[in-house]
Amino acid sequence: MPDPVLLQHQHTAQIEPTAPFSFDATMHKPDHFPSADNLWQPGIRWQTMLWQNTPVGLRYENEGTANEPCVSLSVWSEHALTPAFIASLVAEVRFRCNFDLDLTAFDARFGSDPHLGPIIHKWWGMRPANFGALYEYLIIAIVLQNATVRRSVSMMQALFEQYGTLLAYDGKELYCFWPPEVVDRATEEELRALKVGYRAKSIKRVTGAFIRKEIDEFKLRACSWEEQRQTLLRLYGVGPASVGYILGDVFHRLDEMVSISPWEQRIYSKLFFDQEPENPVPVDTLLCFFNDRFTPYRMLAVHYVWEDLFWKRRHESMPWLEKLIRL
DNA sequence: CATCAGGGCCCTG
DNA sequence: CAGGGCCCTGAT
Secondary structure, eight states: OOOOEEOOEEEEEEEOOOSSOOHHHHHOOTTSOOOTTEEEETTEEEEEEEETTEEEEEEEEEOSOSSSOOEEEEEEESSOOOHHHHHHHHHHHHHHTTTTOOOHHHHHHHTTOTTHHHHHHHTTTOOOOOOSOHHHHHHHHHHHTTSOHHHHHHHHHHHHHHHSEEEEETTEEEEEOOOHHHHHHSOHHHHHTTTOTTHHHHHHHHHHHHHTTSOOHHHHHTSOHHHHHHHHHTSTTOOHHHHHHHHHHTTOOTTOOOOOOHHHHHHHHHHHHOOOTTSOOOHHHHHHHHHHHHTTOHHHHHHHHHHHHHHHTTTSOOHHHHHHHOO
């Protein structure tokens, strides 16, 4: 391991998310594969962040309750930060973590639903969240493609070790994502040496699109849902499955539900129809069902059921699920 | 040892 | 619009 960059300056800010807010169910997603840029324990999430080209180490801490939410955000940096920098960073994490999401309409509509209601109350205030930048999510999406979880983890780790920056703060050592310029300078062969295989080409070309400013995360936020979809689909190596995740997680499209991959199909079949994975419900049937039941919150509704399943998995073994996850 | 499919996507015919 | 190929890895 390289010598970490020691972050010695610490700033703190208080954030009050909208109520209701579930800290743990929002700030930790048990279905995400572990990656060296973050760490979680109940009540605390550590997360590195490259903001305005400055690597920082974040610690989110729960200091509130579901109905009186309060998050204390500590920011570690190599050099002292200006108030303007902190302010823009706080605004950005408010967006990324969905701290301003208003769940009241969703809760009112589905809170007494026989299936969804109990799950909503169990994870009261949970919201979809994404802790990184669009560029970073794209890299993760590419690394996820056509690979088992174990392999995705090792590809991501190799990329961090080669191109990321190791940060030391708050007694932790975590990698920070690289700016696109760093991977832009790398060759495809260099990437392939990290065993990312044919994904090297996608990583290079997506990185190039950011370098050439063909895509801008902040401009894209203001675009329509379909404009966002088309812009993302134009990226080489990014198809409908990756775009679906990005529209939901990065752009908070709570009704996104377009593509269902075979493994998701089998899990949905079990969760919503109690069908065994061997003979799953057809994708079209699932899409119609979600459409009828959950519009305009198809992604959000499914997110609750999905996350509930993966939280359960932490202390309950579910052999049918283990088979589908393929570690 | 060989073969195959995996938490997709591109490209070709 | 269907299907082969793609890097690698682990399961069979």
